[in-house]
Amino acid sequence: MTFDKNKIPQATAKRLPLYYRFIANLHASGKQRVSSKELSDAVKVDSATIRRDFSYFGALGKKGYGYNVNYLLSFFRQTLNQDEIVKVCLIGVGNLGTAFLHYNFLKNNNSKIVMAFDIDPAKVGTTVGEVPVYHLDELEKKITGELEVAILTVPAQVAQPITDRLVASGIKGILNFTPARINVPEKIRIHHIDLAVELQALIYFLKHYPLE
Numbered sequence: 001m002t003f004d005k006n007k008i009p010q011a012t013a014k015r016l017p018l019y020y021r022f023i024a025n026l027h028a029s030g031k032q033r034v035s036s037k038e039l040s041d042a043v044k045v046d047s048a049t050i051r052r053d054f055s056y057f058g059a060l061g062k063k064g065y066g067y068n069v070n071y072l073l074s075f076f077r078q079t080l081n082q083d084e085i086v087k088v089c090l091i092g093v094g095n096l097g098t099a100f101l102h103y104n105f106l107k108n109n110n111s112k113i114v115m116a117f118d119i120d121p122a123k124v125g126t127t128v129g130e131v132p133v134y135h136l137d138e139l140e141k142k143i144t145g146e147l148e149v150a151i152l153t154v155p156a157q158v159a160q161p162i163t164d165r166l167v168a169s170g171i172k173g174i175l176n177f178t179p180a181r182i183n184v185p186e187k188i189r190i191h192h193i194d195l196a197v198e199l200q201a202l203i204y205f206l207k208h209y210p211l212e
C-alpha cells in the first residue's frame with residue numbers, strides 16, 4: 001500500500017474522515033465491497049469525485065465490482081492514524097467548550113480531549129465529561145510534548161494572547177471557534193470555524209443557487 005501523501009490534494013484529504021466513517025460502518029456490518037454509487041449516496045459526494053479521490057490512493061474500483069472494503073479500511077486507518085489516539089486540549093469551558101467536552105469526538109474518531117483550561121474559579125478543578133479543567137496559569141506546565149492540538153473556545157478578545165502561549169508550549173495545530181482572526185507563525189496550522197460565516201454562506205447559496 002504505497003502512495004505519496006504529498007500528492008493527495010487538500011480537498012481530497014479533507015474528505016478522508018467522511019469516507020472512513022462510512023467504510024468502518026460497512027466493515028462492521030460485514031460488507032465486503034462497495035460501489036462508488038453507494039458511497040456517493042451515503043456521504044453525499046458525487047461519484048466522479050469519489051472515483052478521482054480514490055484513484056489518488058491507488059484504490060481502483062473494478063467495473064461491476066466496486067471497491068474492496070477491507071482494503072479501503074486499512075488504507076484509511078493507516079492514513080488517518082486511526083490506531084493512534086491523538087490527544088487534544090481545549091481552552092474555554094463555556095457553552096461551546098462544555099458541549100465539546102461532553103461530545104469528545106470519541107465515536108468513530110481518533111482524537112480525544114484530555115484536558116481543558118479556564119480562568120473561572122467555578123470551573124477550575126472540576127471535571128466536565130471526564131475531562132479535568134485546569135487554571136490557565138497551569139497551561140505551560142500541563143502541555144507537554146505529546147500534546148500538539150488545541151481547540152479554542154474562549155471569548156474573541158483573549159484568543160490571540162492564549163494562542164501565543166499555546167504556540168510557545170509546542171502546540172502545532174489549532175481549531176479556532178472564536179471569530180478572532182489570529183496570527184500564528186508559518187509552521188503552525190490553524191483552522192477557523194466561524195459558524196456565523198457558514199450560516200451566512202448557506203443562506204446565500206440557498207438564495208442564489210437554489211437546487212430546485
Ligand SMILES: NC(=O)c1ccc[n+]([C@@H]2O[C@H](COP(=O)([O-])OP(=O)(O)OC[C@H]3O[C@@H](n4cnc5c(N)ncnc54)[C@H](O)[C@@H]3O)[C@@H](O)[C@H]2O)c1
Nearest residue numbers: 092093094095096118119120153154155156158177178195
Ligand atoms: N456558543 C456558540 O454557539 C458559539 C458559536 C460559534 C462561535 N462561538 C464562539 O466561541 C467562543 C466561546 O463561546 P461560548 O458561547 O462558549 O462563550 P462562553 O462565554 O460561554 O464561554 C467562554 C469561556 O471562556 C472562559 N474564559 C474567558 N477568558 C478566558 C481566558 N483568558 N482563559 C481561559 N478561559 C477563559 C470563560 O470563563 C468561559 O468559561 C466565543 O469566541 C464565541 O464567539 C460560540
